[in-house]
Amino acid sequence: MKRILSCLALVALAVFTSGAFAQDQAPAQQAVVAQEPAPDQGPTLTSAEVKFDTTTDNKDQQTRLDVYMKTSHGHEVAKSEGNTGRWNKNSTHTVALQLEGNRTKEEVRDGSVSLTIHPQRNDSWDFNYKVTLKFSDGTLVTKDFHGCVLTNHDPNRTDLL
Numbered sequence: 754m755k756r757i758l759s760c761l762a763l764v765a766l767a768v769f770t771s772g773a774f775a776q777d778q779a780p781a782q783q784a785v786v787a788q789e790p791a792p793d794q795g796p797t798l799t800s801a802e803v804k805f806d807t808t809t810d811n812k813d814q815q816t817r818l819d820v821y822m823k824t825s826h827g828h829e830v831a832k833s834e835g836n837t838g839r840w841n842k843n844s845t846h847t848v849a850l851q852l853e854g855n856r857t858k859e860e861v862r863d864g865s866v867s868l869t870i871h872p873q874r875n876d877s878w879d880f881n882y883k884v885t886l887k888f889s890d891g892t893l894v895t896k897d898f899h900g901c902v903l904t905n906h907d908p909n910r911t912d913l914l
Contacts (some may be wrong), residue, residue: 754787792859796890801850803866805840808879810902812840815873820848822884822914825863829853840878858888866896867911879903883902884914 803820812818818836821827823829831850840846866884870876880901886894 782860796888796892798830798852798856798858798861798886799889800887801852802847802885803833803850804845804847804883804885806847806881806883807840807842807844808881809842810868810879811842811844812838813872813874813876814839814877814881816876816878817871818848819867819869819871820850821867821869822850822861823864823867824856824860825865826897828860830856830861830864840880858890858892858894861886861894861914864914865911866898866914867909868901868903869910870905872905872908875905876903886914 766793767882773836801822815837817834819834820832820836821829822831831852833848833850836846838846868882870878881897881899882901883898884896888894894914896912896914901910
């Protein structure tokens with residue numbers, strides 16, 4: 754009888770320490786790890802717009818304007834392409850940018866804004882502009898740029914946010 758109980762104890766020990774029993778425990782341990790919360794990424798960009806104030810020289814009707822906002826690493830954040838129309842002297846025009854991806858305030862903080870005109874003929878446009886960024890935490894970031902000029906000979910400019 755003592756020998757039978759010893760054999761049963763060995764069998765029970767073998768079952769509880771077998772690979773099958775250990776594999777059943779692994780998913781429970783993984784589930785605990787998967788339930789840990791992700792680190793907070795911070796507020797995200799919810800909208801971006803650019804307000805242009807034409808000063809002493811208008812933008813011609815057929816001149817297209819492209820606006821691109823990028824991170825400091827060159828990743829596109831927002832854009833608006835092909836903006837046409839005559840923007841008269843002393844007029845204001847606001848352009849809403851289409852967001853690209855889900856960018857955080859930290860990613861956008863040291864970014865840039867690039868403007869390019871595509872004139873149909875000779876055109877010179879004098880303007881000031883203001884970038885307004887809205888974030889998921891309700892904060893606004895604005896940046897003003899003054900004394901800007903784009904021409905058919907110099908159609909691009911990039912400004913740091």
